[in-house]
Amino acid sequence: MATITLSALRHSYEPDPSRDEDWALKRLDVAWQDGGAYALLGPSGCGKTTLLNIISGLVRPTEGRVLFDGRDVTDRPPDQRHIAQVFQFPVIYDTMTVRQNLAFPLRNRGVDAATIRDRVEEIAAMLELTDRLDRRAKGLTADGKQKISLGRGLVRDDVNVIMFDEPLTVIDPHLKWQLRSKLKELHQRVGRTMIYVTHDQTEALTFADQVVVMNMGQVVQVGTPVDLFERPRHTFVGHFIGSPGMNVLPCEGLDGRHALVGGHAVAVANPDPGAPARHMEVGVRPEFVAFAEPGEAGGLPVAVTRVRDAGRYRIADTRLNGTVPITVLVDEDTPIPAEDARLVFHPDHTRLYADGWMVGAQPGGAA
Ligand SMILES: Nc1ncnc2c1ncn2[C@@H]1O[C@H](COP(=O)(O)OP(=O)(O)OP(=O)(O)O)[C@@H](O)[C@H]1O
Numbered sequence: 110m111a112t113i114t115l116s117a118l119r120h121s122y123e124p125d126p127s128r129d130e131d132w133a134l135k136r137l138d139v140a141w142q143d144g145g146a147y148a149l150l151g152p153s154g155c156g157k158t159t160l161l162n163i164i165s166g167l168v169r170p171t172e173g174r175v176l177f178d179g180r181d182v183t184d185r186p187p188d189q190r191h192i193a194q195v196f197q198f199p200v201i202y203d204t205m206t207v208r209q210n211l212a213f214p215l216r217n218r219g220v221d222a223a224t225i226r227d228r229v230e231e232i233a234a235m236l237e238l239t240d241r242l243d244r245r246a247k248g249l250t251a252d253g254k255q256k257i258s259l260g261r262g263l264v265r266d267d268v269n270v271i272m273f274d275e276p277l278t279v280i281d282p283h284l285k286w287q288l289r290s291k292l293k294e295l296h297q298r299v300g301r302t303m304i305y306v307t308h309d310q311t312e313a314l315t316f317a318d319q320v321v322v323m324n325m326g327q328v329v330q331v332g333t334p335v336d337l338f339e340r341p342r343h344t345f346v347g348h349f350i351g352s353p354g355m356n357v358l359p360c361e362g363l364d365g366r367h368a369l370v371g372g373h374a375v376a377v378a379n380p381d382p383g384a385p386a387r388h389m390e391v392g393v394r395p396e397f398v399a400f401a402e403p404g405e406a407g408g409l410p411v412a413v414t415r416v417r418d419a420g421r422y423r424i425a426d427t428r429l430n431g432t433v434p435i436t437v438l439v440d441e442d443t444p445i446p447a448e449d450a451r452l453v454f455h456p457d458h459t460r461l462y463a464d465g466w467m468v469g470a471q472p473g474g475a476a
Contacts, residue, residue: 111143111177111178111269111270111302112140112141112142112143112176112177112178112179112302113140113141113164113175113176113177113269113270113302113304114139114140114141114174114175114176114179115137115138115139115140115160115163115164115173115174115175115176116138116173116174116175116176117136117137117138117172117173117174118134118136118137118138118163118170118172118173118174118175119132119134119135119136119137119170119171119172119173120132120133120134120156120159120163120168120170120171120172121133121134121171126171132326133156133159133326134156134159134160134163134170134326135325135326135327135328136173137160137173137328139321139328139331141302141304141319142302143178143302144300144301144302145302145303145318145319146293146296146303146305146316146317146318146319147302147303147304147305147317147318147319147320147321148304148305148306148307148312148313148314148316148317148319148320148321149161149304149305149306149307149313149321149323150307150308150309150310150313150320150321150322150323150349150350151308151322151323151324151349152308152324152349153308154325155323155324155325155326156323156325156326156327157306157308157323158274158306160323161272161274161304161306163175164192164270164272164304165187165190165192165194165272166182166185166186166187166189166190166192167187169183169184170183177190177269177270178269190269191265191267191268191269192268192269192270192271192272193261193262193263193265193268193270193271193272194262194271194272194273194274195255195258195259195262195271195272195273195274195276196258196274196275196276197274197275197276197278197279198278198279199251199254199255199257199258199279200258201246201254201257201258201261202246203245203246203247204245204246204247205245205246206242206243206244206245206246207233207238207241207242207243207244207246207249207253207257208229208233208242208243210246210257210260210261211229211232211233211238211242211257211260211261211264212225212229212264213261214261214262214264214265215228215229215264215265218265218267228264229242229264230242232260232263232264233260235263235295235298235299236256236259236260236263236291236295237256237291238253238256238257238260241253250281250284251279251280251281252280252281252284252287252288255276255277255279255280255288256288256291258276259271259276259292259295263295263299263301268301269302270301270302270303270304271301271302271303271304272303272304272305272306273292273303273304273305273306273307274306275306275307275308276288276292276305277289277307277309277312289311289312289315289316290315292305292316293315293316296316303316305317310349310350310351310352314334314337314350317334318333319331319332319333320332320333320334320337322337322343322345322346322349322350324343324345324349329342329343329345329346330342330343330346337350338350338351338394339458340467340470341355341392341467342466342467342470343462343465343466343467344357344390344392344462344465345465347392347394351394351395351396353395353424353436353438354394355392355393355394355395356392356393356394356395356398356434356435356436357390357391357392357462358370358371358390358391358392358393358429358433358435359371359389359390359433360389360390360391360461361389362389363380363389363461365380366380367380368380368389368391368461370391370409370429370433371409371429371430371432371433372430373409373410373429375391375409375454375459376454376456376459377391377456377459377460377461378456378457378458378459378460379460379461379467379468379469380461381468381469387464388463388464388465389461389462389463390461390462390465391459391460391461391462392459392460392461392462392467393454393455393458393459393460394458395424395436395437395438396438396458397454397455397458397459398435398436398437398438398452398453398454398455399437399439399443399452399453399455400425400437400439400443400444400445400446400450400451400452400453401451401452401453403446405451405453407451407453408451408452408453409429409435409451409452409453410429410449410450410451411427411428411429411435411450411451411452412427412428412431412450413425413426413427413445413446413447413450414426414427414428416439416445421441422438422439422440422441423438423439423440423441423445424436424437424438424439425437425438425439425445427450427452429452435452437452
């Protein structure tokens, strides 16, 4: 196990990067603690694989250093970094039994037969593979094969980090949640440093204690699932995490502690505009928007355009001034006004964003 530090990292696939967009990975500084569960989350092309390959040693960063427990491994090849990887497609030996597959990494390292037997049986029990140990791996379903890939990382005791690259891609949807919970449980049992790469927020938020959200080569926030939900540092995080995502509303200016949205004053938790910004917005999650009670003063007048049933709650789509969409989450028992609807925002969860960044937050920093 190891603490992984990425220091002043930047990477470009261009021979002579000069423009901002030449960098597949923009400047990154993070320290991942020994034994932590981390996720790299972001849309396709945001740089997740590039970052994973830099950690595993397949790609050498254009700038910066990779440190394992303070030791500089930037110039070390993958086989000297002691990393176990679980890819989208299970990497196993089909003709071997499950037992032989799990034993393989230990046999390669010259571990004695009794230790191999004990270790393989221990890991098989954790993965619920004991009853299949002497079957050929070929006959297993995709989730069984993926467990073998994972088990081959877990049997080794020289592994610094286990990295998962979209590991549930080929798993049947109804088995995904089972394997997802299994991974979380395994992390808690073995306490290894694990990094999980995905574009799926549910997978990232279920697995990780800390999620690194990336967009266009940049880390936009590092935080716990609660941080990302309650204090999105960038409008991208607000959009990308949550279902439906955060409302991002154009802001015309400030009036004391209030932001002006569609000509109406809205209380925000962070009214200081800081440095002058080209583009101001107000962000509020649908969970923190409500319809004003009939006698309640104020609120933004809206028209309700659609109501969708989402099980335990409903999602109401509304429009302010006929143009600005605002989504509201409404409990099953709360009435939705048919006319004269007005919206009130929870002031502690309504924030000002300047050029995409939450006012008062440093770009990319930990929450
Ligand atoms: N070998 C390469 N040569 C040139 N450009 C590359 C190479 N690999 C990736 N890129 C570019 O770097 C950027 C980041 O790609 P990367 O594969 O790291 O993203 P990703 O988030 O893993 O995407 P996906 O989820 O689709 O795999 C993209 O613009 C991509 O086109």
